[in-house]
Amino acid sequence: MSGTFDGTAPPVLVIDVGTTSSSAAVVAGDTTVLVPEPVTGAATWPSSVFWDGQQMLVGTLAERRKRSDPEAFDSGFKRGLAADTSVLLGPRRFRPVEQIVAIVSTLRAEAERLHGAPIHRAVLTVPASYEPDDVRRTRMVAAAEAAGFQTVELLPEPVAAAFAPIAGAPFQPGDLVLVYDLGGGTFDTALVRIGEHWHEVLGHAALDDCGGHDIDALIASRVSTDGQQWLAPLTSAASSSTPATLRLGMAVTEFAQRVKHQLSDAAVVEDFLMPNTPSYRMSQEELSTLAAPMLGRTATCCTELLARLGVAVHDVTAALVVGGGSRMPAVADLLQRGLGLPLRRVVDPELATVRGAARWVPVSGPRRVSARTSPEPSVPLSWSIPGGGARLLRWLVTPGQAYLDGVPLARVRLPGGAVWDLTASSPGTLDRLLVPPGTDVSAGDWLALARP
Known part of the structure; x- marks a missing residue:
């Protein structure tokens, strides 16, 4: 996960904003470099903020100032993203989305310092429980855009985790993997079908008060x-x-x-x-006893998910254990006794999501689809959008502008969060836009008129 940057590939910043810790990695071509926190050199940053009256301090800088003025310090604010109710930090109020902007902005600034050039594209990992119409998805995208990113993609955390390097033989296409993610603030589980370039989330469940x-x-x-x-x-x-x-x-x-x-x-x-x-x-045995009711809820959450999906335990290839909380020996004992599944692990479970997302970026393909046209003098442009529908983010050309074959004309976001470019199938000049940005579009819709 380190090396010399590939200067020929546009860089992408992969960001995992967690409830208690965050991490990021710069991906340029086949090269990935984790973004260490300058204060500690660690790959994880505390998801903490401190308002000093003039600026928002992030990470360890915030942690070190919290005792000087505890009322100006906050952490765990991601849990409040849905309601987005402001909290008082010192004399000023901040919404959770604003605190996330501070985290993402700081990660971006350090990543650009490390990379030596601006980074305009970001991939943010989000829990699978953030459904396509969940306001938290919208706020995560808004936070990244407020931090200066021009293009923002969302990647489900269990999909990212399943791309992470694991000890032993890698998963094979068709495998069913139960992702067990015990993070600092929440517990998330998802059943994932492994694919070659994309993993499909078959179902998911979460406990927001169990981390x-x-x-x-x-x-x-x-x-x-x-x-x-x-x-x-x-x-x-x-x-x-x-x-x-x-x-x-x-x-x-x-x-x-x-x-x-x-x-x-x-x-x-x-x-x-x-x-x-x-x-x-305190002993491990005492900690196991203390945590048993809470960990038992995570096991029940997993079995109920499998039952809801109609999948038998023996049809699941393995449980992939990720998240910093999964380091407790009691977690492995619980899963082996309670679920009877073989366990697969990553080296640093708290970095599984960001490392997996970084591996996904170079194998995710160009994500482009060419326009379909007709032989008429002024032709409508439509596209076979993957999955049947998407949201139009922006037009990349303006009426009257000429373009070449293969040039991206518009950019859309699929319901899963991935960003695709709609490209020209032949040279032409854009005549008129039929659909404004922010519109939900379907495969085959006429989005613009063009002249060959």
Whole structure:
């Protein structure tokens, strides 16, 4: 996922905006380079923002400032994208879509610095639960356009994940794969049929209140209960100040995250919340017991999805385990016992979506379709649009403009989110537009008139 950029191919920025972390990769031809966060060098950026009164800080910069003014800090705002209700950050209010604009703008700026040239095209991954008419899809596109991208495509996250490199033999066309995605903020599952250039989502389900962040909350609650005696003085001191209360809550939550992460590799963890507090001990077995009800809901979500689709477990090739939350050993135990499916993994489960999307870009094809014309002097242009319908995004030529064979005349977005170009089948001059941008069009519709 690194190397020298191919300067001959127009670059594409692939972006995965997650509830708790985000990532991006620049794709230029066959070369893909992950966009590291400048502060930490990590491939994942915290999906956090901080309004300092003049500008929006993003990622680790926001995390490092949150204790100075906890009321100016926010994270997890992607969960509120549907309602898009503004929240107060310091003295100013921001909508979730505006916070996503800040994330995408920062990723784009760093990607362009790394690439050394402007990047005008973006592919944003979105949950499969964002249906074609879901307002969240519209807002994700709007956020990317507000960040300066001219062309924005949407790619379902389970499709992207199924393109990610996996340990062992790759999936084969026709395989049925159950994508189990336990992210920081949500749980998503989808049944995907593997194809050569595109994977088909046969069905999906989601739990919006079941992610790694919710497991952190369970651990934090247990820490607060078990350590009530030594936390009492801290709680009492913080109770008279809202910022102090928020800081204490942040400290306990971060401690819970640290314990959870350590338990991904260690059987038992012993750590300290504060230098002057007693040590706190937790084992993998205790974490499994604590998380069992929540993880059980994810297993039920998977079995109910298969039942709804009428697919037997033995017809599923494997479960593809992705998302940062899937690092917990309890997840593998649950899937093997509860579903009886073989598990397939990627090296970095939290990067599966962005890496898969980056692999999809160069194999997704030119995504162009030529116009159908008639022998009349002024001919109508229509196209055999894949899937039968799409939304016209923009015209790329204007009336009176001449064009050559194969030149893109218009750009459309299919219901699945992919962007296609409608090209000329022969040279001509555009005479008149019949359909304005923003219109839903069908295969065979007359979209424009042209002169040969």
